[in-house]
Amino acid sequence: xxxxxxxxxxxxxxxxxxxxxxxxxxxxxxxxxxxxxxxxxxxxxxxxxxxxxxxxxxxxxxxxxxxxxxxxxxxxxxxxxxxxxxxxxxxxxxxxxxxxxxxxxxxxxxxxxxxxxx
Amino acid sequence: xxxxxxxxxxxxxxxxxxxxxxxxxxxxxxxxxxxxxxxxxxxxxxxxxxxxxxxxxxxxxxxxxxxxxxxxxxxxxxxxxxxxxxxxxxxxxxxxxxxxxxxxxxxxxxxxxxxxxxxxxxxxxxxxxxxxxxxxxxxxxxxxxxxxxxxxxxxxxxxxxxxxxxxxxxxxxxxxxxxxxxxxxxxxxxxxxxxxxxxxxxxxxxxxxxxxxxxxxxxxxxxxxxxxxxxxxxxxxxxxxxxxxxxxxxxxxxxxxxxxxxxxxxxxxxxxxxxxxxxxxxxxxxxxxxxxxxxxxxxxxxxxxxxxxxxxxxxxxxxxxxxxxxxx
Numbered sequence: 001x002x003x004x005x006x007x008x009x010x011x012x013x014x015x016x017x018x019x020x021x022x023x024x025x026x027x028x029x030x031x032x033x034x035x036x037x038x039x040x041x042x043x044x045x046x047x048x049x050x051x052x053x054x055x056x057x058x059x060x061x062x063x064x065x066x067x068x069x070x071x072x073x074x075x076x077x078x079x080x081x082x083x084x085x086x087x088x089x090x091x092x093x094x095x096x097x098x099x100x101x102x103x104x105x106x107x108x109x110x111x112x113x114x115x116x117x118x
Numbered sequence: 119x120x121x122x123x124x125x126x127x128x129x130x131x132x133x134x135x136x137x138x139x140x141x142x143x144x145x146x147x148x149x150x151x152x153x154x155x156x157x158x159x160x161x162x163x164x165x166x167x168x169x170x171x172x173x174x175x176x177x178x179x180x181x182x183x184x185x186x187x188x189x190x191x192x193x194x195x196x197x198x199x200x201x202x203x204x205x206x207x208x209x210x211x212x213x214x215x216x217x218x219x220x221x222x223x224x225x226x227x228x229x230x231x232x233x234x235x236x237x238x239x240x241x242x243x244x245x246x247x248x249x250x251x252x253x254x255x256x257x258x259x260x261x262x263x264x265x266x267x268x269x270x271x272x273x274x275x276x277x278x279x280x281x282x283x284x285x286x287x288x289x290x291x292x293x294x295x296x297x298x299x300x301x302x303x304x305x306x307x308x309x310x311x312x313x314x315x316x317x318x319x320x321x322x323x324x325x326x327x328x329x330x331x332x333x334x335x336x337x338x339x340x341x342x343x344x345x346x347x348x349x350x351x352x353x354x355x356x357x358x359x360x361x362x363x364x365x366x367x368x369x370x371x372x373x374x375x376x377x378x379x380x381x382x383x384x385x386x387x388x389x390x391x392x393x394x395x396x397x398x399x400x401x402x403x404x405x406x407x408x409x410x411x412x413x414x415x416x417x418x419x420x421x422x423x424x425x426x427x428x429x430x431x432x433x434x435x436x437x438x439x440x441x442x443x444x445x446x
Binding site for chain 1: 144145146147150151152154236237306307309320321324325326328329330331332335344345346348350351352354379381
């Protein structure tokens with residue numbers, strides 16, 4: 001009888017672990033946070049559930065980040081090319097990059113693939 | 119009791135199996151792009167790879183005064199390192215192989231369009247016509263490590279240098295005993311070996327209309343080089359017209375071949391890089407013919423209308439999208 005209880009206990013534990021692993025490994029597609037890096041150094045993590053504006057100032061320029069409706073976008077920037085501003089608001093996927101300002105916005109739980117080419 | 123012991127053992131094995139011996143990873147900005155390096159090995163090797171990328175960036179840069187290509191463009195001749203000479207020889211060979219669709223001598227055109235200095239403009243047709251005679255790999259003469267440029271030609275290795283760099287980095291890691299690694303240098307991804315857990319590499323192909331999203335995935339195991347060339351990667355708008363950075367060496371204009379992107383899959387990063395540019399310039403029809411005449415690469419074409427066309431070998435790896443298959 002005692003052995004049966006142990007058996008049940010471990011079965012339940014295994015089931016919980018399997019479910020937990022699935023949740024952790026697969027995750028939701030939409031990220032909860034956007035991490036903003038300047039030249040590889042994390043400068044802020046923004047909660048994508050809260051609408052906000054955040055200005056990142058560098059010695060030589062700046063980027064204005066806007067979080068709205070669960071997505072983040074670079075809405076203004078000092079760089080000449082402004083490719084980052086043209087990037088659509090995003091909540092997952094490949095990082096948003098501003099090459100001239102060496103700014104990277106990464107999503108914390110969004111990697112369905114090892115790398116994105118293009 | 120034995121059952122309990124067996125279950126506990128199974129649990130330990132499960133948990134042990136889940137324990138990650140993850141890669142060492144870093145990100146850098148070099149060669150005017152964002153790069154990620156992942157190595158299943160010593161962190162010092164990642165640092166070595168970064169140093170190697172920075173060193174090659176200097177050698178191949180058209181704007182760095184310490185670089186060999188800068189010197190060659192400025193003086194019309196230069197004594198090169200073995201690596202630069204090797205890359206130029208490969209560039210020349212790939213240019214000839216692609217009938218000039220890939221051409222390392224497009225720098226005068228690239229400069230006229232302002233892509234190097236990020237001061238994009240639309241050059242007048244007269245200006246382009248005056249520059250076109252200086253474009254062509256026949257203007258590059260290589261004698262061992264001595265290089266000479268004739269007819270006002272200047273080099274831009276932007277269409278091949280990242281592929282060569284990825285190849286060199288993985289070669290270095292392999293020689294250091296690393297069994298698994300991946301470098302992602304802008305539109306170039308190259309893998310070494312198979313992941314320690316045996317799972318496949320899954321590489322997303324960027325959606326030309328939404329480049330932060332994958333429009334399809336390529337799944338494979340082992341070492342592979344994958345390079346995408348797309349008109350969306352660097353472009354600007356002027357008077358409502360969009361101009362991109364992949365120039366047709368024949369016309370001096372952004373290649374208008376009807377493609378939004380081309381992804382090349384092969385074993386050699388240098389070849390993949392140059393061929394992705396060449397196929398983009400050629401377009402789907404000529405590109406398909408070129409593939410049929412080759413046996414060393416596969417490709418995924420995405421047309422401007424969003425149609426995905428994969429060569430037979432690429433189709434076997436492609437997922438997450440509708441596509442047509444090109445037969446030999």
